Amino acid sequence: QHERVLLGHGSGGKLSADLIQRVFLKELGNDVLSSLEDSATLALGSLEPAVDDARSGPRIAFTTDSFVVKPLFFPGGDIGKLAVFGTVNDLAVVGATPLYLSAAFILEEGFEIELLRRIVISMRHACDQAGVTLVTGDTKVVDRGKGDEVFITTTGIGLHAANHALSIRNARPGDQIIVSGTIGDHGMTIMSTREGIEFETALQSDTAPLNDLTRAMLDACPSIRVMRDPTRGGVSSTLNELATASNVGILLDEASIPVRPEVHSACEMLGLDPMYVANEGKLIVVVAEQDCQSLMKVMKQHPLGRDAAVIGNVTADHAGMVVMRTLVGGQRVVTMLAGEQLPRIC
């Protein structure tokens, strides 16, 4: 047990999960918070005395993320786009229609206002693209050296459709596991931008709003069991969370996992495993075997699901563990990200 915050406590892996359990859930835990879904689901009834039924009314999805990415601008995006799409995606993966966002800015004294404007314009385009409206905000300034240019916290509200029952607890043995496209693009883009590494083919962040894709998927297949965006900590950490929350095993087939050649080379050069690298515009989906092919068809018709692939299945064996059939033929256990691979990736 660490006494001080380490960079790894922000990794999205094991240390993050430990800190959340040991401080936040321990002291603040309640049924909604402790479910650790990508968004909280809330029933908002009327508070009028005559119809005071907290269970009535629409079901709202509610989620928040802070963004501290470095550098602020990178191939394929910037902190503003991440801040809008990241929160849109946490609403989308719980099956909600994203509607409204708030944005709170912590500015460092001395930050250039024209850079701030570029970020804000990028947020407007991102809101338009995702079909959400930014309706409230806040602006604080910290003294030079006590922040880092700009941090943005977005919080989103979405509205649930009635006809789905998505939850990270819902995976069952026999279900298939799909990834919506290539993995590691965002993390390797930030990493190589930061290190000043150039590759033959330009890497680009995959940041994108997933709500149009998830809507098409849920319309076609309302019985999808789980959706999650594998952000910090990568696909490995997300699958481990899923295996734990659903109390099932996961068996992956390494050969089927889509990785761009340039991401593959960048990972080799830096000694990283793409399974632990952050994504910003990808989905992990768990679906019943009988619905898998029809869902894959819907996904592949969507620009953001063109490279979708079935990468494994859910097992009754080795509950709580993720196991991979490797390219060379053996099997290995895939754990959560243990340390801090790439600080400030989002």
Added chain:
Amino acid sequence: QHERVLLGHGSGGKLSADLIQRVFLKELGNDVLSSLEDSATLALGSLEPAVDDARSGPRIAFTTDSFVVKPLFFPGGDIGKLAVFGTVNDLAVVGATPLYLSAAFILEEGFEIELLRRIVISMRHACDQAGVTLVTGDTKVVDRGKGDEVFITTTGIGLHAANHALSIRNARPGDQIIVSGTIGDHGMTIMSTREGIEFETALQSDTAPLNDLTRAMLDACPSIRVMRDPTRGGVSSTLNELATASNVGILLDEASIPVRPEVHSACEMLGLDPMYVANEGKLIVVVAEQDCQSLMKVMKQHPLGRDAAVIGNVTADHAGMVVMRTLVGGQRVVTMLAGEQLPRIC
């Protein structure tokens, strides 16, 4: 027009208003955002095809604030309490019942986890006191020297009762202006803690959840025109926002403005005007003259309104301006906070 962010852009005064106009509203403006109320009001209809009416369903209030206060702990509170009560109050002053909060933490590498725990425990107590539930969160870590221990962004959802029409645009000539208690307590507490100044009587932050008081007030007097919490920028900045938004004048009577003697001395010693000093548990209220005395009675019966006072009235004259009848008999114009009086006050 400044090219870089100044501390004053976080003051809650003139520079803050300029930056919000020139960057955020210019690039992101829409009817809800541009109204600049303490919370956005949203109609959330069902998205089901059969009843697709965005105007149906409950009216939600939605608001966000980042907290970067220094020091983290101070007489009467800490950053966690501020983060909960601050957001609760922005919901309360628009007439909503605060229900749910999110909290996003930006931690600096090296921050002590036991201090974080103390803050989180304080947030739990604050949530219990205000009757809200923290349902979702986020945790990011920045490298040493790129943050300052901990920043917290809270976002809140509340539910509007149907029977009020509060808005910063609603003040009308003849209306009375009430403050719910003594002014300047929070800001002078932070200031003197930071400067290491000791006063005979201990100063203490007034941070408190105002939703119980506002509920009692609205139950008794649903016709209240405006409520606002005079936080950063103090009572002067809030009244100037109000005068501009409602396009009315405001005439204050200095003798009637409640200031604790210890706040008064602290202000004198530091050359500050309590009208510009931040409050965290106070309300500015505008009410029709005929309802003023009954509302004052309700306020004075509540522990958080015991020292409530009528401090002035709304005029048709000098629209957009706040004028004060001073103790010595003259009149002076009270402008918005121009520079940065007290950085990182909340």
